[in-house]
Amino acid sequence: MKIATWNINSVRLRKEQILSFLKKEKIDLICLQETKVTNEEFPLKYFNKEGFIYSYIRGEKSYNGVAILSKIPIKKKIFYNFCGLNDARHIQVVLDNSIIIHNFYVPAGGDIPDINKNPKFKHKVKFLKEMIDFLKVTKKKSKILLGDFNIAPMQNDVWSHKQLLNVVSHTKLEVDYFNELLDKAGVIDITREFFNLEERIYTWWSYRNRNWAKSDRGRRLDHILISESLKGFIQEVKLYKSLRGEKNPSDHIPVSIALNV
């Protein structure tokens, strides 16, 4: 079973790229973020006719939006609201084998890393706190958390640890919350387990840098976190950097895991 996550930055604009990726990499289930579309306007039939007959979509106009497209049956569909907002940042499904899959789009947090000066950062921090409280009660359950966490937790998850210490996504406050989440939710950062700690790995490169590949100033913001109990079933973890170089790309690339279950 192969599961992927991808912040797609508009599903309508990039449905062909998504399908091509799903086919080429033989993905069974994908979690999308920033679909930027209402459920009514979501191109669901486009994926249904290609075998992704199971789905759970939750979108809104213009902003945010998450979706799960699957070839594998989905037993249960649930969503949760954080910070009292109905803003389509989380959905959850349960598979027939009882594995729980969460798809998250954590708030970006704006520019200034100060909760007293920047309401967007305050929102992000509150979201993370509520996420921890929400997940800690399921610590013992077999689960996979995927999505755009908007946090680059380790030194080699950014192009320059020193220069990004005070940049939203890599501040100590955010990294501490990320690690608390791993601990309290009972999950591990499986991508890092499959790559050397010394290796710089990214899932996002800014649109603003035309020469993104050459300057390579990326960040690892997209994650797949799995229960300890599932670790033995993981056969591979893949990052698809080449997709950032496609025509009209998303600024994020997909990440996938292959599970032997």
Next chain:
DNA sequence: ATGGCGCGGTCACCGCGA
């Protein structure tokens, strides 16, 4: 060292991303 782009909406500009 800095600035750099791309999305959706209802517009030819803005809010937002990170």
